[in-house]
Amino acid sequence: MKKLILLFLATLSIVSCNDGKKEKEATVETKEETETLISNKTYAEISVKEGGKWEGREYKGGEFKNVDSLSVPENHTDHSWFIRYEGPGWENKNVGYRLYLDWRNAIDIFGKKVDTLVLPYVGQDGFDSYHEEADWGLDILKAGKSMGIGGYGRYMNDTVAHFRNVGNTIATVINTESRSSVEIFYEDWATGKDTIDLEAKLSIFPEGRYTKAELTPSAEIDGLTTGIVKHGPQLIKRQSENGKWAYIATYGAQTLVNENDKLGMAVFYNTDELDKQIEGTDDHLVVFKPTTETITYYFLGAWEQEKDGITTKEDFLSHLDELLKELNSNNTLN
Template sequence: MKWMVLASLLYAALFGCTADSSPVIRLINQDNVEKTGAIVYLDKNDIGLIQGNLRITSSNYEIPAQQIDTDGDGDWDQVLLLCDFEPKEVKALEIAADKADNQISAEPYTNISFSVKAQDRFAGSKITEIVRKRGATQRISDPFFQLEGPGIENDKVAFRTFFDPRNGKDIYGKTTDQMILDRAGIGSSWHQLSDWGMDILRVGQSLGAGGLGVIEEGTLYRLGDADEITYQELYSGDLESSHRLEFKGWDSGSRKIDGSERLTLTKGKYYYRNDIGISDTTLTLAVGIPSFKSDSVTFRKHNDLFSSISTYENQADGTDSKLGLAVLFSSDQYVDHGSTDTTGTVSDTHYVALKGQPETRIYFFACWELSDVYFSKRSNFEEYLQKEADKLSNTIQIIKK
């Protein structure tokens, strides 16, 4: 009998629960450094609870969590956790189904905004899914869509994608942690500094803020229009939001391919993640940064997994302020980097060339000094980029019970 009691105590010590408690997963910070705002994704199959809401605790402290639908089928697939870790810390998570809605109910830290053009003071009907055909253009002075396409934001920065043949991306620099895209440009111009911030990027004929292209025989072509493009909002929640674009007959130089982009933005980050899919892996993919106010681009290998190209100048459009821009990518895919001139169909662009793969993940950074005075120094921007690259390469270890 004594050995059974000792075994139960040992089990509780190792996993932080008793045999009658909820499922337990351990999260381990394997590094001897503190990690704040670490992102952890738990798959539904790892949890074992598939119905309803979840309550996740560690040492009797409730962990901020969001159940997310990664494939758009209406059912959640993963749980996102945002955790802080001390060096070498181990967290034992207790996970239980809960009839109450224990999802975070405070002011959301992320948001997706996509609607028809606003009338007067109010945005039009929200769009969660829409299909457009080739050649559907917009007048920039009077666009059909309020932000010219879907916008995505968190408490630090906002981005928009042009839902037309440009397929470029733009940046709204934020001076508030409130969600602002639903009112941006309504009754005022987003090209002028307001109480929430402003549009801080000149896009022109460049690829824009992490916009995509392909390189064919030394020429950069835009991954822009397609025979059919489908937009779908996957989820918009307190901690993270994500939307997807699917392309059929996507123009890629002299060829047409099928492909996709899935943009994801998480609370507290000055960058979005783009999961890119292409059907033809013989292509060389390109990811861009506008070069209007930066003559040179910096290439840096951060660690064994990640490298980047970046610029840092007084390049926030409409202001005389510092803006750091970067594309972070897998070092294994790196081919080359370069810049286009001021002419051609894709002009004024620094770009990185990447080996074609069925799935490519990149991160695009936009760090504006009016969002955080920390970014008023180049060294601080470079430090942030390095720290995030290290976090992404040294993820939290997940051990199931």
């Protein structure tokens, strides 16, 4: 019996040492991951459920895990609970964005009260907890039936066709020292009588609030469009001195926070690529000429509660005009 007790204690000691070693290793890994994240100036991610199962259009059970690339399942749609905060996200110290990776394909804004990276923690404590105000901030934009801020679709028959009919959608995230990007490939996107492939690249940089959007269609179609969701504030339009770049913008009380909370939104576009700027049902629209060349535009959101942020319409327009001058001189913001 004494020998058995000694053997048990020895085994327990070995197990305890191994558990302690694993715990130490896990702590080191977590610390390294945190230090890496803190050292990044930009960040993009896509996080999906694993370990559960599909029940119709909903994914039940499982835990979120970050992946570098995702081919969207056929049964995934809005509110399937499969992708954390419903799509890829990207951020820098000033602002965060997310794209609904489903038929809506709208782009939303995460308003940030801090100047640190927060996306890895968003939506982890409840699928849509980011709608509730937290220390870091919250989701501040209601996209509804629009494209949100800087989203893209096709203007046709006096409305915007989103991405209801797509053969396959593949999203990839890329993080480097100079930028973070989300690349999305839409295969066999069908609108009206046309079916094309569309490549989209959305990049954010260490400085500034803007995202650089690059759209490359596989065939020429009319009506490829972006815009700003309509929430009441008057549309503002300006053009650079050389006429090569212009922007549309809105500023005012237009967030989900409360009826007085202010947000500025803008889209910068190359006038050579413009077909027309018109008013849609849900969006202020910038419609591009048919092309197979890459279309480049920029969009941004500036929230008044952002740390050291822009808090007046005058300062917002001054900020936009500075960016417009940079585009006027350099034809790029990055």
